[in-house]
Amino acid sequence: MSATMENVAAADRQWPNAGGTAVPYSVFTDQAVFDREQERIFRGRTWSFLGLSAEIPEAGDFKSTYIGDTPVVLVREKNGQAAAWVNRCIHRGAKVCRHNRGKVRNFTCVYHQWQYGLDGKLLGVPFRKGLKGMSGMPDGFDMGEHRLPPIRVENHGALIFGTFRDDTPPLAEYLGPDMLPWLDRVFHKPVIFLGTLRQRMKSNWKLYFENVKDPYHGHLLHLFHNSFNIGRPNMDVASALDERTGLHSAIVAVKTEKSDDTSIYQENRVTTFRDDAKLQDPEVIRMREEFELPVTNQIQSIFPSLVVQQIHNSLAARQIIPKSPGEFELVFHLFGYEDDDEELRDMRLLQANLIGPAGYISMEDGEATELVQAAVSPVGTDASSMMLMGEGAPEGHKSLITEELLRAFWRGYRGIMED
Amino acid sequence: MSLAPRLHDRLLVEEFHADYVACLNELRLEEWPDFFVENGQYGLWARENWDAGLPAPMFLCRNRRQMKDRVTAYREANIYPDHWNRHLISATRIVESSEDAIVAASNYAVLQTRQDGESFVYQAGRCYDRFQREIDRLLLRERTIVYDTLAVRTLFVLPV
Numbered sequence: 001m002s003a004t005m006e007n008v009a010a011a012d013r014q015w016p017n018a019g020g021t022a023v024p025y026s027v028f029t030d031q032a033v034f035d036r037e038q039e040r041i042f043r044g045r046t047w048s049f050l051g052l053s054a055e056i057p058e059a060g061d062f063k064s065t066y067i068g069d070t071p072v073v074l075v076r077e078k079n080g081q082a083a084a085w086v087n088r089c090i091h092r093g094a095k096v097c098r099h100n101r102g103k104v105r106n107f108t109c110v111y112h113q114w115q116y117g118l119d120g121k122l123l124g125v126p127f128r129k130g131l132k133g134m135s136g137m138p139d140g141f142d143m144g145e146h147r148l149p150p151i152r153v154e155n156h157g158a159l160i161f162g163t164f165r166d167d168t169p170p171l172a173e174y175l176g177p178d179m180l181p182w183l184d185r186v187f188h189k190p191v192i193f194l195g196t197l198r199q200r201m202k203s204n205w206k207l208y209f210e211n212v213k214d215p216y217h218g219h220l221l222h223l224f225h226n227s228f229n230i231g232r233p234n235m236d237v238a239s240a241l242d243e244r245t246g247l248h249s250a251i252v253a254v255k256t257e258k259s260d261d262t263s264i265y266q267e268n269r270v271t272t273f274r275d276d277a278k279l280q281d282p283e284v285i286r287m288r289e290e291f292e293l294p295v296t297n298q299i300q301s302i303f304p305s306l307v308v309q310q311i312h313n314s315l316a317a318r319q320i321i322p323k324s325p326g327e328f329e330l331v332f333h334l335f336g337y338e339d340d341d342e343e344l345r346d347m348r349l350l351q352a353n354l355i356g357p358a359g360y361i362s363m364e365d366g367e368a369t370e371l372v373q374a375a376v377s378p379v380g381t382d383a384s385s386m387m388l389m390g391e392g393a394p395e396g397h398k399s400l401i402t403e404e405l406l407r408a409f410w411r412g413y414r415g416i417m418e419d
Numbered sequence: 420m421s422l423a424p425r426l427h428d429r430l431l432v433e434e435f436h437a438d439y440v441a442c443l444n445e446l447r448l449e450e451w452p453d454f455f456v457e458n459g460q461y462g463l464w465a466r467e468n469w470d471a472g473l474p475a476p477m478f479l480c481r482n483r484r485q486m487k488d489r490v491t492a493y494r495e496a497n498i499y500p501d502h503w504n505r506h507l508i509s510a511t512r513i514v515e516s517s518e519d520a521i522v523a524a525s526n527y528a529v530l531q532t533r534q535d536g537e538s539f540v541y542q543a544g545r546c547y548d549r550f551q552r553e554i555d556r557l558l559l560r561e562r563t564i565v566y567d568t569l570a571v572r573t574l575f576v577l578p579v
Contacts, residue, residue, distance in 0.1 A: 364497065
């Protein structure tokens with residue numbers, strides 16, 4: 001047994017039960033687990049988010065991104081299709097594309113100027129026939145047989161995904177009937193790209209995935225609404241879970257009626273609740289009803305790398321890029337709709353204050369994941385979490401005070417890692 | 420413009436910067452909005468967006484009341500690692516000067532120190548300031564900050 005396999009086996013033994021109520025902290029710190037995730041999850045039978053269609057509108061437009069820790073380039077081909085390939089020259093392994101974004105006719109590796117088409121096919125090798133008839137590539141070398149390692153690409157509306165594997169199910173099937181209605185609610189018409197916000201966390205990527213499946217923390221960690229005494233509308237929570245794997249989910253708050261009732265915080269002694277502060281300019285939380293369903297918050301996680309967010313009129317596709325067991329990058333792709341009027345566009349820009357690294361109701365997530373990482377790293381080998389909220393409750397995931405989505409996630413995660 | 424009025428403008432702007440960064444370095448945040456006119460704007464944009472003409476800000480206050488709300492959130496609502504910011508401003512240039520206004524551009528860096536006592540470069544970038552002349556000092560009509568440090572370390576809560 002290899003050292004890696006031994007470590008993974010050791011980690012496996014530490015799962016105290018099969019229900020997902022206890023997660024051994026070593027999954028957040030162990031390099032062997034991280035390496036296995038790259039193989040089983042990111043290079044396995046999953047679809048990773050690569051970008052929004054509106055980021056690469058025209059032929060030759062490209063962006064550099066990642067699937068897991070593998071550098072990948074997403075590009076618009078001449079025929080209008082999106083393509084992606086591993087950003088690693090087939091000659092000597094250099095990064096072919098060295099820019100985050102741009103527009104090109106083709107790609108050339110700077111090391112020896114091997115040239116590739118937008119689709120990743122090899123187009124040119126300098127001195128292929130040698131110099132003055134001497135040396136060069138062997139006679140049998142056929143350019144047509146070589147290309148940058150391709151990524152299989154599919155899109156669902158404005159969202160472009162990629163997978164390494166031919167045997168990953170088609171994207172629509174992967175997303176599944178539980179998730180598609182919620183995705184389609186947000187991506188119901190053409191979108192425009194408004195920009196990127198990047199946040200670097202010294203914590204494990206799965207701590208963020210837990211965070212977006214955890215409605216219990218919402219009112220307790222994010223004190224913006226409570227602190228400013230912003231009467232929240234009464235909300236129905238319509239969480240959705242992909243019952244097949246437990247890996248994708250959506251937490252959706254639907255407004256029912258206005259309420260300034262804050263007694264729930266007082267009864268439960270939420271210590272941070274105060275009722276004297278007021279926003280001096282409530283413009284930042286003014287919301288225009290623009291969807292059929294009056295959703296104030298939708299946080300939908302598509303395993304393993306995407307979180308789609310609608311918070312008021314603020315829309316974003318958040319991409320999770322793992323860097324190492326103890327570090328990940330979170331990339332917010334902010335967008336609006338092509339037919340937004342000027343006022344709505346302005347509202348989306350002001351509401352960018354709600355999310356991202358400086359987000360009134362999101363900045364705490366980075367800190368929370370780092371607090372966990374800092375505390376679990378030294379004891380990582382034998383301690384585990386305890387997630388019992390809503391355990392055993394029927395339809396338990398349809399409440400705010402539940403950890404059912406997390407438990408389902410961890411059961412699905414183990415299914416892939418230990419398959 | 421002859422040397423004397425140019426020097427006068429530079430001194431006004433540099434004095435403004437010194438007061439502004441002292442206020443932030445010393446965490447006298449309640450005074451921060453007072454560096455702006457009532458409808459002054461304060462915003463930060465990632466350089467990759469700014470250069471591409473993409474409008475999404477990271478942080479945007481369109482008036483002084485919105486700045487005051489940010490300060491209240493910092494004091495009462497937001498959760499963040501305890502930290503100090505130290506601002507360095509350099510190479511201030513006067514871009515435009517008129518009877519009632521000055522436009523100036525500067526480089527800035529923010530060194531951050533958290534509870535572990537290590538300091539690191541939290542942000543590098545430039546600020547583009549539109550000032551309104553008052554009798555003996557300046558007020559900001561608009562401060563536009565474009566930051567090079569695209570990957571924001573954990574979070575952004577204190578204005579720079």
